[in-house]
Amino acid sequence: MKKEPFRLGIVPADAYRERRKAPGYDWVKSIIVCAFPYRQAKAQGRYLPARFGYGSDYHAVLSAKLEEVARTRGLSRYEILVDRSAFDEKLLAWLAGLGFLGRNTLLITPEFGSYVVIGTILTDHVFPEYSRPLEASCGECDLCVKKCPSSALAGGFNRESCLSFLTQVASEDFPRYDLLKDAYYGCDICQEVCPHNRGKDEYLREFEFSDDSVLTLAEMESLNRKTFQEKFKNKNFAWIGYLKMLRNIIVLEANNNNINIKKIEYFQKLHADAPWFYRHMEYLKKRLKNGAQ
Incomplete structure (x- = not known):
């Protein structure tokens, strides 16, 4: 049986505390950090999430796998954290020697490139040996900066300009949504152009x-807030909710010339109770009326 692909490193908690505060976790002596790969060939279809949304919700997948790590290590007191925590996961991953932080602000690992999701185990266990940070960098490469359609990486990372971030929030920076082409959740552009991701194709079967x-x-039109959550409860994009997902799909349809003003107006009236959604539909109607694609 083929061994599952992932990287593991262990950080002394004090090494993290030297750089960040961790209130409420005085009991923690060590932090186990794991990086799990998810890169696979780009799927075909319209419309799709970024690759980290292709399979099962990574929060649930990683939680189960980290439980197994804790069991095999014989830990007694521990806490598993995936994505949502007071700890800086990417900093921990760097301290654990799993990779370096790239110019695209993502963790870049030697084995899997940047297509990884990170999970951590906090524990009171003291290990005889700990990992060391990986000394590497992007060098002079700035392909991700140049290729980012919203210039979110120019002069440092601007989260509010990042297309991945915009697909997850109710932002009223409407013109930036015009840059979306095929991904309704997340964005892979800065990873697709990264040289460190060439030839990397390992991923967990759950992904x-x-x-x-x-x-x-058509599918979004057949759903509502409740049925959307029921249908996609095992997907990591379910948390953004029905209305933001509907907004994303309508924007993509408009950006690909697949929707008319009448249809946009239908959804605008149907969800007029959400001011941000109403205003975004109004923006799209005006854009289509003026012929600006």
Whole structure:
């Protein structure tokens, strides 16, 4: 049986505390950090999430795998954290020697490139040996900076300009949404152009692409807030909710010339109780009316 691909490193908690505060975690002596790969060939279909949304929700997947790590290590007191925590996961991953922080602000690992999701185990266990940070960098390469369509990496990372961030929030920076082309959740552009990701194609089987990752406007129209959550409860994009996902799909349809003003107006009236959604639909109507694509 093939061994599952992932990287593991261990950080003394004090090494983290020297750089960041960690209130409420005085009991923690060590932090186990794991990076799990998810890169696979780009799927076909309209519309899709970024690759980290192709398969099962990584929060649940990593939680289960980290429980197994804790069990095999014989830990007694521990706490598993995936994504949502008071700890800086990327800093921990660097301290654990899993990779370096790239110009695209992502962790870049030697084995899997930047297509990894990170999980941590806090524990009171003291280990005989700890990992050391990896000394590496992007060098002079700035492909991700040049290729980012929203210039989110120019002069440092601007989260509010990042297309991945915009797909997850109710922002009213409407013109930036015009840059979306095929991804309704997340964005892989800065990873797709990164030289460190060439030839990297390992991923956990739980992250393998599933057909329910393809979303259409017709399907969104058949759903509502409740049924959306029920249908996609095992997907990591479910948390953004029905209305933001509907907004994303409508924007993509408009950006690809697949929707008319009448249809946008239909959804605008249907969800007029959400001011941000109403205003975004109004923006799209004016844009289409003026012929600006």
